[in-house]
Amino acid sequence: MSDEQDIILADLSDEELTLQMHDDLYDGMKEEIEESVNILLGRGWMPYDVLTKALVEGMRIVGIDFRDGILFVPEVLLAANAMKGGMAILKPLLAETGAPRLGNMLIGTVKGDIHDIGKNLVTMMMEGAGFEVKDLGINNPVENYVQELEDGEYDILGMSALLTTTMPYMKVVIDTMVEKGMRDDYVVLVGGAPLNEEFGKAIGADAYCRDAAVAVETAKEFMAKKHNQLSM
């Protein structure tokens, strides 16, 4: 999607600029994304509209091409880095302008594992979709998850692992939640390269999410179900 010609972003119409932002996200152009976000805000766009129509939609396209094998991890990371630049501008404004919140998520990589690329992508995409996310970081023992769940108000727990040796620890966390009688209070989503749906079921998670886009869709579905149950 690269364009050799220099484009003056401020000269583009809203529609053209939004499409250009999709292209710039695809190409991982962080500075251009930051500039475009500021241009749209300067034109009076609501932060939530900039987020959803420009950034999230752009990342949705990136996610589709990643899933279909057109884009690979490096390109997705560059796109994510560009989105992060835009999000940094929007995040404080979203709260101020009362953007809709879909739910609260706690996320972390399990004990023994320092890998966080997937987790960070999920965090960013969840935030983009309207979730408030608290990131516990890497190498988390069960105590970290339980303590934070008890201290905060969360709807969803997300756990990540990249290693075959660390993925069984997710079951330790879920079993502890069962022992403490808190398992059913949360939707538990798990993800990571060596995981699969069967593993997710076997350890008692609510769902295995193969990538960040699936995590967002799954989280939305569970929140919609919860909302429906509460309104019945």
Next chain:
Amino acid sequence: MHSDDYLTDIGIVNSMPKIDKVLIIACGALAREIIDLIKINNWHHMDLTCLPAKYHLYPEKITTAVELAVKKHISNYKNIFIAYADCGTGGLLEKKCNELGVKMIKGPHCYSFFEGNDKFTQNAEDEISAFYLTDFLVNQFDAFVWKPMGLDKHPELIDVYFGNYTKLVYQAQTKNNQLEQKAYEISKKMNLPLERRYTGYGDLETALSLA
């Protein structure tokens, strides 16, 4: 001897079925080590065929590729042994091997069995932030790590990939000054201190001796 590039893309194709022999179906990244072990131990009853080492980058392809290879060769050999550990298949390879009635190497991956699975497990908690390389990976670092991660074009991603690592452990299967030098250069590239460990073939030799 096949080149590492050949082993990366093609593997080794064995076209000489021997009904009294054991066929080792291995990851191409282990080919040199297994060929060495067969020679050192005079395991004349063993044939070797390898799947492309690049499956290391796409572990979801390993189980199906192993299954196809087993089905292709099983009627021609007395026995088949799978020279893979779990290798990122999340238990699916072990399950498939059990279904197919063939044995495989124990452990999560080659870094573990080269070190010795027991020792690796004992040290696991202290070494969670170690990035491991073997002889093969040192030799093929650009093809297996640097380029697939896009670092040749986007070196700015280095912290995204390696920011949580604190050291580079080179598990040497052989004593080779050139590889040592290369490992040192890689550690500079990755901004990680290098620790070299001579492991030899570790549990790989034990596992093959029982095949």
